[in-house]
Amino acid sequence: MASSEQHICTICNDDGVSNLAVSWCTECEVFLCGDCEKPHSKSRLSRNHKTMSAEDYQKLxxxxxxxxxxxxxxxxxxxxxxxxxxxxxxxxxxxxxxxxxxxxxxxxxxxxxxxxxxxxxxxxxx
Ligand SMILES: [Zn+2]
Ligand SMILES: [Zn+2]
Ligand SMILES: [Zn+2]
Ligand SMILES: [Zn+2]
Structure with missing residues (x-):
C-alpha cells in the first residue's frame, strides 16, 4: 500500500495527546496505543474484542x-x-x-x- 499513514490512538487523542496507535479494535472501532491496549484487553467489557494491528488495518x-x-x-x-x-x-x-x-x-x-x-x-x- 502506497500510503504509510500513521494512526493516532483514539482514546489519547480525546485527551489531546497524540500517541501512535499500535492496534485497532474491530468492536469499538477505535485505535489503541500501547498504553491503552493493555487496559482494553483486561477490561471485562472489552477483553473479548478482536483487535488487529494498525498495520493490518492499513490493508483493509x-x-x-x-x-x-x-x-x-x-x-x-x-x-x-x-x-x-x-x-x-x-x-x-x-x-x-x-x-x-x-x-x-x-x-x-x-x-x-x-x-x-x-x-x-x-x-x-x-
Ligand atoms: Zn492511548
Ligand atoms: Zn474494543
Ligand atoms: Zn454525505
Ligand atoms: Zn450508489
Whole structure:
C-alpha cells in the first residue's frame, strides 16, 4: 500500500495527546496505543474484542477505513454502503446521489463481514 499513514490512538487523542496507535479494535472501532491496549484487553467489557494491528488495518479496503470518519460533503456519519458505487454514504448522500442504487447495504453489516474475514486472515497467519 502506497500510503504509510500513521494512526493516532483514539482514546489519547480525546485527551489531546497524540500517541501512535499500535492496534485497532474491530468492536469499538477505535485505535489503541500501547498504553491503552493493555487496559482494553483486561477490561471485562472489552477483553473479548478482536483487535488487529494498525498495520493490518492499513490493508483493509479504504471504505472500511473511511467508516469511522464523517462524510466530507455532508459532515454526517456514514451509515450505508453502496455496492454499485463502491463507497460509504451518509443518509444525505443516499438522497442526493444514490436514489437509483439498488444495492444499498448497512455499513454495520458490511463491517461485520470484513471483521470476520479479517479475523480469518489473522488466523491463517498464525
Ligand atoms: Zn492511548
Ligand atoms: Zn474494543
Ligand atoms: Zn454525505
Ligand atoms: Zn450508489
Amino acid at each position: 479496503p479504504t471504505f472500511i477505513q473511511e467508516i469511522s470518519s464523517k462524510c466530507r460533503d455532508h459532515k454526517k456519519k456514514f451509515e450505508l454502503y453502496c455496492s454499485y458505487h463502491v463507497c460509504p454514504c451518509c443518509v444525505q448522500c443516499v438522497t442526493d446521489k444514490h436514489k437509483k442504487c439498488q444495492e444499498m447495504k448497512t455499513l454495520s453489516g458490511v463491517l461485520q463481514q470484513v471483521k470476520s474475514s479479517a479475523s480469518v486472515q489473522l488466523l491463517e497467519k498464525i
